Amino acid sequence: MAQLELRAVMQSTQPVTPVSARWPTRALRAVCALCSLLLALAAMPAAAQLTIEITGSGEKRLPIAIVPLAGEGVLPASISSVVRDDLERSGLFRGVETPTMRPHPTEASNVDYAEWRARLADALVLGSVAARPDGKFEVRFRLFDVVKQAAIGGVAYTLTREQVRATAHRIADYVYEKLTGEKGVFSTKIAYVVKRGTVYELQIADADGANGFFVLRSNEPILSPVWAPDGSQLAYVSFEQKKPIVYVHSLRDGRRRVAANFKGSNSAPAWSPDGNTLAVSLSREGGSQLFLVNPDGSNVRRLTRSSAIDTEPRFSADGQFLYFTSDRGGSPQIYRMPIAGGAAQRVTFEGSYNVSPRISPDGKQLAFIHRNDGRFQAALLDLATRQMQILTDSARDESPSFAPNGRMILLATVIGGRGVLSAVSADGRVKQRLSVAAGDVREPAWGPFIQ
């Protein structure tokens, strides 16, 4: 009964549950800090390839055996390896070594549960790959609960050679959802900016860092990319005209539109949950103030009227409020105000520098950057209990970004003088580092679920 066993473990260790009622939390963190695991992803020829290193991971991980799919050698990448890497990267699973078996089992085989139990696997994935006459492939798999001795379910896919990794991510999402009850994010994309020498690239990659490609290449800085809720567009700030201007870039055809190019600086775009509105910070009327604007640049309306800095807006999950950074109280802190207008309420109180608010997908938590004794660290505030937790031990964290299931937070940090991306689980237990050879990586933004 793998599913229930995983949940039982989660429930037994939850003195504080910042995210979900069935997740392990602080009780495990001290132990987890000792765990360390290197995970090198398959080397790809592209220079854009991100390498992911897990630097801390959960103490109690569900053991799962992912047997190489029968016949997967005909594919350009090993589906079982990609699935295993995905699941291990989540920090919730541990891949069990699988022996060479004759005959090689498939999803249709009779499972010898006793043998898998003896190998200490709680869950098992078996499958097969078949080449079709039309040049495509058919991949089938089935997920088994070893403890309960029952099949949980399975799927068959038809795919081209180019869709092998994408298919593997979908299988990992299926397994993750069946065993944890939550949607997986392995099929999602991430956007980030790479600086190499004097060249800036806005890139998009799979959530595991593979298949990176550039969306915009420029000799001037690019910052603050944000995904439209449907994943079809990115809004960002580009300096290509020697000042910050907000653009909206279609990922379907590469068409770019100016969303805000007024006198002064135009920056900090944020999408409304319905994708119909951008919040931006503009200096066109003096100072840096919040405005709403349609993504095509029309219908500009001013939202804040302060003599302070108001910037870094983010919509609440229900779209009714804006969280933003302001120094109206004398130091930069995070505030919240209704979209319809009205008074702003201060949200952060601890410390003299709290910036870059990001609301969790369920609207219950706020990730932000907190200055702590001269160090800039990602922190998480439970909006109901007001409890704040510092998530990292680094010194220069920036730009936190929630995974669409709220489970991980991607952020930029600096290690050894070089910008790298790091990901931390929302309970601080699992940490990963993503780096690009010979480049500074910054400004990450985790994309939405793919429909």
Add this chain to the structure above:
Amino acid sequence: MRALWIAILCALLASCAGTSEQSPAGVEDRKPGAEARGAEGGGPGSVDLTGKRGASVLTDPASPLSKRSIFYDFDKYDVKPEYRPLVEAHATYLRENPGTKMLIQGNTDERGSREYNIALGQRRSDGVKRMLLLLGAREDQVESVSLGEEKPRAQGSSEDAWTQNRRSDILYQGEY
């Protein structure tokens, strides 16, 4: 002269509470790259500084107009007294050359949020612009923008680099 500065300071203090800059209606340029290439063509109201006359007075090291940078203390955005003659010289030039346009770029050191630093740099360039307007420059001659921490003059994470990067730069049309 002293009386003039007192008047300016008073006006600056008064203007800090509210903002009164005029805003252009609508979105300006919708063609990416058009403005950057504008220096090649030129149009009504543009000034070519690559010729002999304009270039010398703005770039001659002996001219006060060749001084283009204003530096700030940590977390500060007020123009220190030592830079007032510099700002005054540029205000005089703008007053005497009404067709001339200027861009002021505010910069910050690398610490903290990139977007918040855009706002801090804007506060610095806005401060220089306000002073220029009080000294007689026209609103449509001066644009203040921010580059935040994105275009550091000095690389590295030392106090010395940070000092050089907390800065407003003055550029004339044709130089940006």
